[in-house]
Amino acid sequence: MGVQIHIRDKSFRKGQTTVHALQDIHLEIADGEFVTVIGPSGCGKSTLLKIIAGLDADYNGIVEMNGVPIQGPGTNQGFIFQEHRLFPWLTVEENIAANLSLRDREIRKKVDELIDIVRLKGFEKAYPKELSGGMSQRVSIARALLREPKILLLDEPFSALDAFTRKHLQDVLLEVWRNKRITMILVTHDLDEAVYLGSRVVIMKAKPGRISRIIPIHLPFPRQRAHPSFQEMRQNVLKEFETIEAPPLMEGLGI
């Protein structure tokens, strides 16, 4: 499912002043595309994701899914948070099923399949406190996939993980994307991750949050991080990133 984003303005009041979180965001995402969004903190990239998820409806503009305005959270949009946000009182399989019944044979089958895909066999009955960070995040990925979303929204999902686990989960995500053709929108502040996963990298800048540039990544999957063409792409994104990164930092310091 494609997403058409036209946000004129998204602002909120912070004490006496009005903060413009987003301004003039126009972005068309095609069905089955993998878009990564990168930008400095405070550029509104998480806010953008929340708007697409239907968690935030307080903005000027229109955001549509295949031409239908987004009214609120729905089963079409899956969301993966930065922290795993599992229910601590439910086991792994109960967390994946959550409000769906494990006694339903159809659901049971799908849950077992997903546990296989995210490689958590043997941990079905474990509580979140018994899992590592990477395992917990895999559970939350399975939880999102069980609802068979048309769009998966990911808010810095791997930022709290170590490099090895991150690389592994990125590959799991790519596998899911290629098998199920889900539209993916992933927010990150990891340059490598943005280039490794995205068919387009959207670079945002802060104050107010807006799109600085969109760089298409014409590299075949699976991508080789060490390959010269990958490094070249990375340089392109980095160059653009550096032009926007410096000034807001100075402002932020009050210089």
Next chain:
Amino acid sequence: MDKTTMTARQFLVRKERVGRIFIFKDDRWKKSLKKGATHAILPLLLLVGWQLTGMLGTVSKTVLPTPLDIVQAFYHLAVSGELTTHLKISVFRAAAGFLLGAGLGIVAGIAVGFSTKTEGVLDPTLQMLRTIPHLAVAPLFILWFGFGEASKILLIAKGAFFPIYVNTFLGIRGVDAKLFDVARILHFSQWKKIKLLILPSALPNILLGIRLSLGAAWLALVVAELMGSTEGIGYMMMDARQFSNTDIVFVGIIIFAAVGKLTDSFVRLLEKRLLRWQDTYKGSI
């Protein structure tokens, strides 16, 4: 072992290893015996000291009977069947009052926890009533409901109501707002939101409320029975005091302590089973 690289097999092995403590019964016995001994050291020392003071005759028996006197009084009361009659009626009163008070407390706590409107209407009044001491309202209760069971049970219910009300309210308001976002994303129905998110999250507080309410019910029972009654452990103590049978007063105190501890242990067992998922500091050493 690095958790990230732990395989399912290793996990199972680890579980098994933890479970093995329960396979070797000797180990478990030794452990619980050791634990029991640690718990008993201080009370035993106190008892011995107490008995010695009494035997040396430094304190009059009407002021402080020795532990052996108390055991003897306990034995006589038990054999004559007097103790069971008193205990039965006391337990009935405490249970009825607790069920009434705690039941209403949970309902009120949930109602107020869920809606700010109900909170605005109910909470200020309830907080005001909460601070009124039992002794202040006991005469009124007797005036309104007579010397029968009604006034006693209501007084106990009043005691049991507030701890669980306050804690249930607190538990519901303490649910992680981030998990509410998850519930919205996953399209939880109102009922699933309560069943899967709010109640489990509030459960530690609700159980604590139950423990405190049980204690409060027991406390109110004493007040109710001391105020005016013809049976019950409280009455037995009151009666014994008038005839300077201090040993019987001690029997009453010990029974209150024992039954109180027993019910508390039961709730703690419940806590252990229901809150297995909790990942909190369990204390060390």
